[in-house]
Amino acid sequence: MSTESAQPTPQEFAPRNNFDQKALELLSNAGITINGPSAWDIQLLRPGVPQRAFSQGNLGLGEAYVEGAWEVKALDQFFHKLLSTRLTDNIKPLKLLIPALAARFLNLQSVGRSRQVGEQHYDLGNDFYSKMLDSRLTYTCGYWEHANTLEEAQEAKLELICRKLKLKPGMRILDIGCGWGSFMSYAAERYQVQAVGVSISKEQVRWAQERYSHLDLEFRLQDYRSLNEQFDAIVSVGMFEHVGRKNHRIFMEVAHRCLASEGLFLLHTTGKNHRNSSPDPWIDKYIFPNGDLPSIGQMGDAMDGLFVAEDLHNFGADYDKTLMAWHAKFEKAWPAFEGELGERFYRMWRYYLLSCAGAFRARDIQLWQWVLSKTGVAGGYRRPTLLA
Incomplete structure (x- = not known):
């Protein structure tokens, strides 16, 4: 299925109100023409889209897209151009004030609420994710420096992590937020380590337990806050985004004690x-409930006095390539899920993958790998490399 066939015939856009005029000016500064002929030009199919965007931010814009009120042939290019201007940073709708204050002052990622994202997102179905991801179901950014395919990029990322941790046979590893066990299985197969992984997704734990029953791996349905045992090394890949600013310090304290x-x-x-x-x-509403991306400053506050930051590696531009690869596989597999999930889900998922790809391409969002030690590596830490 594709919505591209629904593209209207481009026609000159005539503003009807102040919202339309503001949208025209904002998009023009980003090189986007309303009802224009380019792949990144927005096509307004119903009235009121600019008003919803200015009054509700991306919530209004995204809901309008899912409802079919507007269309863009290349959503990733649209968001890349729009977010590259940084002009949207100044749009602060009053309707979003309460959610913003809640994120700042309330603990939206408490133990009682923490499983919401697992139930809504990660428990969507292993069959669905198996069609979109690589063979190990690695649902995080790949490393594309020498990779040409999604499979190669994900394996390169896993290998890079193993080398950064200096893994050796017999080590016992903790994976906080282990997902479907991609890192644990790779590390066990290539470096002969033992590993314990914790996740809040029943589907992920069940799948990993069945697939990797032959390896020395333990998968637990467990909240990270209850961990209290020793490990030779710890990894957490794509989990910290779900921890929340009220729990950043707690997360670091758990890692420190383990x-x-x-x-x-x-x-x-x-x-x-x-x-x-x-x-x-x-x-937050449709994809990752209670998610909260950290800043470098917030992460620094959380690890203050607990860890030495040995290495900080930013390869956020690689998430653009990863998301585009996921989108291509999603589109190819969609006919098998169309009857079950429907048109609204299709548009929601397409908006999620492509808007995020555009955001990473615009460097509006980053991807960091930190290597931390308790007291500092004697003689200094040297980041390993991967050869082509």
């Missing part, structure tokens, strides 16, 4: 450029 004195902790997370920004309201 890490051996000479061990290394690799933390892989997406992040934002501004400390005081709020979670995206559309992503």
Whole structure:
């Protein structure tokens, strides 16, 4: 299925109110023409879209897209152009004030609420994700420096993590937010380590337990806050985005108490450029409930006095390629899920993948890998490399 066939015939846009005029000016500054002929030009199919965008931000814009009120042939290019201007940073709808204050002052990622994202997003179905992701179901950014395919990029990322942690046979590893076990299985197969992984997704844990029953791996349905045992190294890939600013310090304290004195902790997370920004309201409502991207400043506050930051590696531009690869596989597999999930889900998922790709391409969102130690690596830490 594709919505591209629904593109209207381009026609000159005539503003009807102040919202239309503001949208015309904003988009023009980004090189986007309303009802224009280019792949990144927005086609307004119903009235009121600019008003919804200015009054509700991405929540209104995203809901209008899912409802079919507007269309763009290349959503990723549209968001890349729009977000590259940074002009949208100044749009602060009053309707989003309460959610923004809630994210700042309330603990939206408490133990009682933490499983919402697992139930809504990660428990969507292993069959669905198996068609969109690589063979290990790695649902995080790949490393594309020498890769040409999604499979190669994900394996390169897993290998890079193993090398950064300096894994050796027999080590016992903790994976906080283990997903479908991609890192644990790779590390066990290539480096002969033992590993314990915790997740809040029943579907992920069940799938990983069945697939990797032959390896020395333990998958637990467990909240990270209850962990209290020693490991030679710790990894957390794509989990910190769900921790929330009220729990950043708690997360770091858990990692600190579970890490051996000479061990290394690799933390892989997406992040934002501004400390005081709020979670995206559309992503929060429809994709990742209670998600909260950290800033470097917030992460620094959380690890203060607990860890030495040995290495910080930003390869956020690689998430653009990863998301586009996921989108291509999603489009190819969609006919098998169309009857079950329907047109609204299709448009929602397409908006999610392509808007995020555009955001990473515009460097509006980052991807960081931190390597942390308790007291500092003697002689200094050297980041390993992957050869072509």
